[in-house]
Amino acid sequence: MRSIPLAVLITFGILIALFLLRTPVALKQPQQRPAWIATGAGILGLLTVGAIVPLEDIDALLGGANIVSLGKTVLPTIAFWFLRDAIRLQITPPRPRGNRLVLLTLVVVQVIAFVLIPGREGTDENFVNQAVLSPAGLIWALLYTGGVLWIAATAAVEAFSIFKSIFGLFVIGAFMIAAACLALAIHCVLVFARTLPPRSDDALTTIFALFFYTGIVFAAFGFVVLVTRELAWRAHLLRLLRINRLYPSSQGGYDVPQVGGPFTGSPESAAYIVLMKIRDRQLLDSIELSAGHERIVSRIERRMSRTLVLHNFESGSGER
Incomplete structure (x- = not known):
């Protein structure tokens, strides 16, 4: 014992x-x-x-x-x-x-x-x-x-x-x-x-x-x-917020809430919102991320995709 x-x-x-x-x-x-x-x-x-x-x-x-x-x-x-x-x-x-x-x-x-x-x-x-x-x-x-x-x-x-x-x-x-x-x-x-x-x-x-x-x-x-x-996703969220604010546009596309502000879900869901905002701005605002920032965003995007696949698999197996 x-x-x-x-x-x-x-x-x-x-x-x-x-x-x-x-x-x-x-x-x-x-x-x-x-x-x-x-x-x-x-x-x-x-x-x-x-x-x-x-x-x-x-x-x-x-x-x-x-x-x-x-x-x-x-x-x-x-x-x-x-x-x-x-x-x-x-x-x-x-x-x-x-x-x-x-x-x-x-x-x-x-x-x-x-x-x-x-x-x-x-x-x-x-x-x-x-x-x-x-x-x-x-x-x-x-x-x-x-x-x-x-x-x-x-x-x-x-x-x-x-x-x-x-x-x-x-x-x-x-x-x-x-x-x-x-x-x-x-x-x-x-x-x-x-x-x-x-x-x-x-x-x-x-x-x-x-x-x-x-x-x-x-x-x-x-x-x-x-x-x-949770801490890992919070760190990812902070990186995405920082990157998003480094690329302002005339359309105001960089206006994303601060962490701890209107975000009410998990850090992962908040990171997803900011990630989608960045990708939308790349298409609509024609912003160009630096090579380093693109690598960071892509790495977080891949991790998020793996997490979504895992969650979908678990939800599906739970329903069966």
Whole structure:
């Protein structure tokens, strides 16, 4: 099991880098905030694992009443909720985001159930095993496992149905997390009913740990693919905007919105708009690009064509 803390540590570092990298854009563009919030919640959630900072130290700062265990349930719930919203924004046309009132209700009820759990004094890494012996503890655990299972599964289904290759790692990770939550829910119910078969305790907790933390790593790397792809298209968009503005015409054909302005879709769709504008101006305005600029535009055009073919293939295979 030593590989799990190491993998969590690597994932933690990646998430911090992504969070810092996306902060300037997220503060300016609302459509970038779901992924940014998900990353921040994921960073805080990984702190509650104990692989980065000892749980005793974190819990002591929070009052020493196993509040860190509440963080283990609330933070992943928030992270996956906003990550699903980020996935939905990648779909064309973007799908509606989740109702924040549902998320707020889920979190508040978790907190209330947790507060009602008796005997929360001291820091216990396996607090859930003792907590679920009480009705409040069982409700708290099932709200967490059921909520994350639902959010992760729906996010995986939506990502798989639209972008199979791009979100492959995320899909695998999300389904693994959903399976882990199912195993933990079964474990909690059996513990509460005091019908847990011999040696099944270790088996179910091992399944949860293996699937959950491995799933987090897969989902995080899938998220890296998403962010890297988005940043690449944003760079292409900036190049196209710059090239377009270098060739003004009497007809005003260079008037293309700035990135972060009226563009409401993904950076890829915005880049497509600017690319078509440049090609139209070459025909209608008779502008001539320099050899270097033509190479840049053609290279982006080829990449865009490959992406469109891939999306059409995936959409077609999904319909079948």
